[in-house]
Amino acid sequence: MSEKNRDGKRNARERLAAEREKQKAAERRRRTLIVAASVVCVLGLAAVIGIVAANAGKDDDxxxxxxxxxxxxxxxxxxxxxxxxxxxxxxxxxxxxxxxxxxxxxxxxxxxxxxxxxxxxxxxxxxxxxxxxxxxxxxxxxxxxxxxxxxxxxxxxxxxxxxxxxxxxxxxxxxxxxxxxxxxxxxxxxxxxxxxxxxxxxxxxxxxxxxxxxxxxxxxxxxxxxxxxxxxxxxxxxxxxxxxxxxxxxxxxxxxxx
Incomplete structure (x- = not known):
């Protein structure tokens, strides 16, 4: 196998590895965003429930x-x-x-x-x-x-x-x-x-x-x-x-x- 072919395959492997790492990093960011969004939703729901509970049974006196x-x-x-x-x-x-x-x-x-x-x-x-x-x-x-x-x-x-x-x-x-x-x-x-x-x-x-x-x-x-x-x-x-x-x-x- 020629030196040129070996360099081409090595470069291809490196590009593939780099692309895989890039995809993994993107997936990690996606999961982080999902978790963060879920926390915000839960906290938001808790806040709404708290407000409703705090006002339950109250009327304008x-x-x-x-x-x-x-x-x-x-x-x-x-x-x-x-x-x-x-x-x-x-x-x-x-x-x-x-x-x-x-x-x-x-x-x-x-x-x-x-x-x-x-x-x-x-x-x-x-x-x-x-x-x-x-x-x-x-x-x-x-x-x-x-x-x-x-x-x-x-x-x-x-x-x-x-x-x-x-x-x-x-x-x-x-x-x-x-x-x-x-x-x-x-x-x-x-x-x-x-x-x-x-x-x-x-x-x-x-x-x-x-x-x-x-x-x-x-x-x-x-x-x-x-x-x-x-x-x-x-x-x-x-x-x-x-x-x-x-x-x-x-x-x-x-x-x-x-």
Whole structure:
């Protein structure tokens, strides 16, 4: 083989080796860019999730910047609980609810007959706390306005009946129908003696809006997982997958026997 041919083959091998090294370097750069881009995407997604989580359940309380007026008979810390049942009942059920919340409606539909039976017999006392979680998550003011109207109903001694009417007539979660005072007043017509000038004025003026905002803040401060949150004598029972109305009734009866 001539010297010229040997030099040509050597140069070809060197060029091939150089090209392979160039491709490897390009591949390393490509992988580096992919990893870097993936990290940026993950960090960006984490930031978005963090922002969403930070704002979940928050709503604009600027319209509630007035005096905190608790409804008649409200009890507990800062008078944020609306009580139903006898004060001397041995068992207490604490319920955090949002009138726009579908899960709250499902809870009420399943447990309402049992809760009514136990409160009316004097075995159970229920403390209702009103929340505006859906307003914060979905936008609107239906949770707040419905809660204010329920507080107005409490002033008239009609809270339990109106509470039930609101859940029975709950709109779709994305439908902010309860933001309309006319709708809330219309539903008051389903409760005997509730649709009065005093009730209408209370609803239209948002008399208890600041109280509702304070109740919602207490819910946020309590770091509860969501609505409904249901505590039996301080223990969260809504998270108990085995809980049923019958089991709740048994727990109340056993507490009364003790």
């Amino acid at each position: 600027s319209a509630d910047a007035g005096p905190v007026v608790a409804p008649s008979g409200a009890q507990g810390k800062d008078a944020l609980a609306i009580p139903v049942g006898k004060d001397d009942a041995k068992s207490t059920l604490t319920v955090w609810e949002d009138f726009r919340c579908p899960a709250c409606k499902a809870f009420e539909a399943a447990y309402r007959p049992t809760i009514h039976e136990l409160t009316e017999s004097g075995q159970l006392r229920v403390e209702y706390h009103l929340v505006t979680l859906i307003d914060g998550n979905m936008g609107g003011s239906g949770s707040r306005n419905a809660a204010n109207a329920a507080a107005c109903a409490q002033n008239a001694g009609k809270f339990p009946a109106y509470h039930d009417v609101l859940f029975e007539n709950q709109p779709e979660e994305t439908d902010d129908a309860f933001a309309e005072n006319d709708k809330l007043i219309e539903l008051a017509g389903k409760v005997d003696g509730l649709d009065t000038p005093e009730f209408r004025t209370c609803v239209e003026k948002g008399t208890h809006n600041s109280w509702v905002a304070k109740s919602n803040q207490a819910f946020q401060d309590g770091r509860f997982g969501g609505t409904p949150t249901v505590l039996f004598n301080g223990k969260n029972i809504y998270q108990d997958q085995s809980m049923t109305p019958a089991k709740l009734k048994q727990m109340v009866e056993e507490a009364n026997q003790g």
